[in-house]
Amino acid sequence: xxxxxxxxxxxxxxxxxxxxxxxxxxxxxxxxxxxxxxxxxxxxxxxxxxxxxxxxxxxxxxxxxxxxxxxxxxxxxxxxxxxxxxxxxxxxxxxx
Amino acid sequence: xxxxxxxxxxxxxxxxxxxxxxxxxxxxxxxxxxxxxxxxxxxxxxxxxxxxxxxxxxxxxxxxxxxxxxxxxxxxxxxxxxxxxxxxxxxxxxxxxxxxxxxxxxxxxxxxxxxxxxxxxxxxxxxxxxxxxxxxxxxxxxxxxxxxxxxxxxxxxxxxxxxxxxxxxxxxxxxxxxxxxxxxxxxxxxxxxxxxxxxxxxxxxxxxxxxxxxxxxxxxxxxxxxxxxxxxxxxxxxxxxxxxxxxxxxxxxxxxxxxxxxxxxxxxxxxxxxxxxxxxxxxxxxxxxxxxxxxxxxxxxxxxxxxxxxxxxxxxxxxxxxxxxxxxxxxxxxxxxxxxxxxxxxxxxxxxxxxxxxxxxxxxxxxxxxxxxxxxxxxxxxxxxxxxxxxxxxxxxxxxxxxxxxxxxxxxxxxxxxxxxxxxxxxxxxxxxxxxxxxxxxxxxxxxxxxxxxxxxxxxxxxxxxxxxxxxxxxxxxxxxxxx
Numbered sequence: 001x002x003x004x005x006x007x008x009x010x011x012x013x014x015x016x017x018x019x020x021x022x023x024x025x026x027x028x029x030x031x032x033x034x035x036x037x038x039x040x041x042x043x044x045x046x047x048x049x050x051x052x053x054x055x056x057x058x059x060x061x062x063x064x065x066x067x068x069x070x071x072x073x074x075x076x077x078x079x080x081x082x083x084x085x086x087x088x089x090x091x092x093x094x095x096x
Numbered sequence: 097x098x099x100x101x102x103x104x105x106x107x108x109x110x111x112x113x114x115x116x117x118x119x120x121x122x123x124x125x126x127x128x129x130x131x132x133x134x135x136x137x138x139x140x141x142x143x144x145x146x147x148x149x150x151x152x153x154x155x156x157x158x159x160x161x162x163x164x165x166x167x168x169x170x171x172x173x174x175x176x177x178x179x180x181x182x183x184x185x186x187x188x189x190x191x192x193x194x195x196x197x198x199x200x201x202x203x204x205x206x207x208x209x210x211x212x213x214x215x216x217x218x219x220x221x222x223x224x225x226x227x228x229x230x231x232x233x234x235x236x237x238x239x240x241x242x243x244x245x246x247x248x249x250x251x252x253x254x255x256x257x258x259x260x261x262x263x264x265x266x267x268x269x270x271x272x273x274x275x276x277x278x279x280x281x282x283x284x285x286x287x288x289x290x291x292x293x294x295x296x297x298x299x300x301x302x303x304x305x306x307x308x309x310x311x312x313x314x315x316x317x318x319x320x321x322x323x324x325x326x327x328x329x330x331x332x333x334x335x336x337x338x339x340x341x342x343x344x345x346x347x348x349x350x351x352x353x354x355x356x357x358x359x360x361x362x363x364x365x366x367x368x369x370x371x372x373x374x375x376x377x378x379x380x381x382x383x384x385x386x387x388x389x390x391x392x393x394x395x396x397x398x399x400x401x402x403x404x405x406x407x408x409x410x411x412x413x414x415x416x417x418x419x420x421x422x423x424x425x426x427x428x429x430x431x432x433x434x435x436x437x438x439x440x441x442x443x444x445x446x447x448x449x450x451x452x453x454x455x456x457x458x459x460x461x462x463x464x465x466x467x468x469x470x471x472x473x474x475x476x477x478x479x480x481x482x483x484x485x486x487x488x489x490x491x492x493x494x495x496x497x498x499x500x501x502x503x504x505x506x507x508x509x510x511x512x513x514x515x516x517x518x519x520x521x522x523x524x525x526x527x528x529x530x531x532x533x534x535x536x537x538x539x540x541x542x543x544x545x546x547x548x549x550x551x552x553x554x555x556x557x558x559x560x561x562x563x564x565x566x567x568x569x570x571x572x573x574x575x576x577x578x579x580x
Contacts (some may be wrong), residue, residue, distance in 0.1 A: 002351075003237065003348075006347070006348050006351075006353070006356055007104050009353055009356050009357060010344060010348075010356050010360050011493045013261040013356065013357040013360035013361060013364075013365075014167040014360045014363065014364045015557060016136065016166075017139070017360055017361040017362075017363070017364030017365060017367060018257060018327060018364045018367070018473075020136065020139045020143070020361075021139060021361075021365045021368050021508075022368060023140075023143040024139070024142055024143045025143065025144065025145070026372075026458070026460060026466070026467060026470075026485055026531060027145065027467065027470045027480055027483060028121050028143075028145065028148060028370060028467060028470070029364060029372075029466035029470075030144060030201060030205075030465060030466060030467035030468055030471045031142065031148065031467070031471070031574055032139075032142055032207060032214045032365060032369075032466075033131065033143050033205055033332070033333070033336055033365070033366075033465065033466065034201075034204075034208070035138065035139070035142060035151065035152065035155060036139070036335065036336065036340065036361060036362040036366070037205065037208050037209065037339070037362065038155060038366040039135050039138065039139075039159070039161070039361060039362060040153055040339055040340045040343045040358055040359055040361075040362035041159070041211075041215070041341045041360040042131075042135075042159065042162060042210060042343065042354060042355055042359070043212065043346060043357060043359075044215070045163065045166045045215050045352065045354060046216075046219045046343075046350055046355055047135070047181075047213075047218070047261030048163070048166045048167065048170060048173055048178060048216065049166065049170060049352060050222050050223050050350070051170075051173050051174065051177065051178070051222075052170035052172050052173035052227055053170075053226060054222065054226045056225075056226075056229070057184055058222070058225065059175065059222050059225070059226060060177055062218045062219070062221060062459045063181075063218070063219060063222050064177045064178075064180060064223035065181075065214075065218050066181075066214075066215045066219045066222070066314065066339060067181025067182060067185065067215075068181045068184045068185040069176075069185070069212070069214045069215035069218065070185065070211070070212070070215040070312070070350045071181060071182050071185020071186055072183070072188045072189035072192070072208070072211045073189065073211050073215075073445050074159055074189070075185065075189030075190050075193065075308075076184070076188075076189035076190065076192040076193040076204075076208060077189075077193075077208060077545070078152055078155060078156050078159075079190065079193035079194065080192075080193040080196060080201070080204065081152050081212055082149060082152045083193065084106075084198070084201070084418050084471050084474070085148045085149045085152060085196075086149070086468075087198075087286070087471070087474040087475050087477075088145045088148070088474045088480045088487075088567050089233045089474070089477070089479055089480065090145075090479055090480065090481055091466035091482070093166065093428055094554060
């Protein structure tokens with residue numbers, strides 16, 4: 001396995017993630033968690049890849065279940081994040 | 097190896113017939129680059145409420161681009177089964193998003209960590225048996241990472257399910273685990289590590305791989321079972337981090353850089369949140385995971401409360417609130433339990449109409465997941481610029497006429513500052529005691545998660561309103577209307 005470039009990418013993405021996420025207001029920590037959770041459902045891509053590389057029924061079953069689990073997070077995660085963010089509003093002027 | 101193969105290394109490893117053209121692999125690379133960039137922008141835009149929804153759009157587009165790109169690269173895949181998976185997943189996922197009450201968001205999040213980890217564990221297992229069947233076998237290094245990935249996926253799966261069960265009250269919070277729980281945990285972890293090493297040396301032992309899966313599942317159960325209540329925000333954040341890390345490790349094994357990047361972003365987000373949660377309780381990771389709250393060192397409830405607690409009625413509180421300049425509301429998990437956020441909004445509106453300044457003091461660990469209180473108050477239509485973080489609002493309690501504590505306990509317990517022996521010693525708290533009058537809405541004097549009495553309830557300037565959170569606030573609002 002070619003470890004070098006992967007560790008490099010992993011390290012850089014982790015640092016980038018720490019920098020970007022450090023700036024997220026605590027106000028939005030709940031939507032943050034549901035959004036990153038939806039993004040990490042990128043494992044759907046892994047399920048497709050492994051399904052393509054194999055040819056046994058066992059392989060197809062496991063990968064299909066993987067696609068199901070990941071899709072639940074993609075659909076549910078993005079949707080509920082948006083539902084939450086829609087509710088955040090600034091003070092309206094007519095109350096002043 | 098061309099650049100294309102470096103980016104999506106597996107192209108060079110699958111039979112030539114499976115991949116149509118170099119054009120497809122270039123499309124694939126382009127889609128992965130775009131997706132990675134969009135994921136990063138998505139998190140960047142989330143940093144402020146103004147741009148946050150744009151962040152969600154970016155994430156969605158990135159995900160769609162990545163999936164289409166992958167289907168272009170692997171055209172040999174059975175589209176039928178993927179379609180079945182996507183349809184079933186959507187049918188389960190959509191109701192979980194649309195009809196989920198905001199008070200149940202912590203449970204939903206725990207459940208989604210379980211699904212994420214399950215996907216990673218399933219794919220890792222499928223990949224192992226795929227490599228296992230091949231002539232070339234599995235190289236040691238791939239095996240080591242694969243073992244770690246599947247172990248992490250399995251323990252996060254069961255751990256998140258337990259967290260879900262506890263938050264949904266399916267598992268009674270009184271369950272504190274087995275006797276010698278820490279010894280059992282260390283034993284499970286040590287055996288899992290040992291098996292991983294054996295597998296790395298000789299990856300052909302498929303039965304050991306299955307044992308590893310079982311150990312991972314058992315370890316997840318044992319790790320989270322004894323943890324409950326106020327430690328949940330930390331545990332959920334930690335599980336978030338593990339789920340991301342296992343997706344990232346999957347990327348190492350599959351030579352898929354997009355997985356490495358997206359998983360690392362998720363992992364770092366979970367890590368940051370766990371650190372913030374631990375700091376907000378002045379505890380360490382090990383203390384949260386393996387420590388037990390020990391309340392035996394502190395004074396008994398009778399010593400603290402004996403004859404000093406003053407109780408008030410809703411009418412008394414309405415009178416106190418009449419004509420005051422500044423009120424700070426401190427919400428806790430009790431507000432979520434009694435669904436009091438809409439009643440609190442009515443109180444907020446009424447006070448603002450009368451010219452009283454109202455702000456909300458949000459402790460980082462209030463509720464059952466990071467930021468939980470903010471979402472509930474936003475749902476009740478309270479403007480987010482009224483929600484203040486602890487550091488920002490603490491200096492202003494001295495100029496506050498009335499502090500109203502609803503369903504919070506340990507986060508306002510002054511023992512954290514005064515008693516070095518208490519289990520919450522050193523935990524940063526909201527200094528509500530500095531307000532001229534403190535009104536505590538609470539059903540009884542029962543202790544919070546830390547199991548210790550709270551001297552605030554017996555303080556000179558504190559009034560207790562013994563009532564369910566929602567009913568209490570509704571009564572106060574009604575009494576204020578009547579008096580007006």
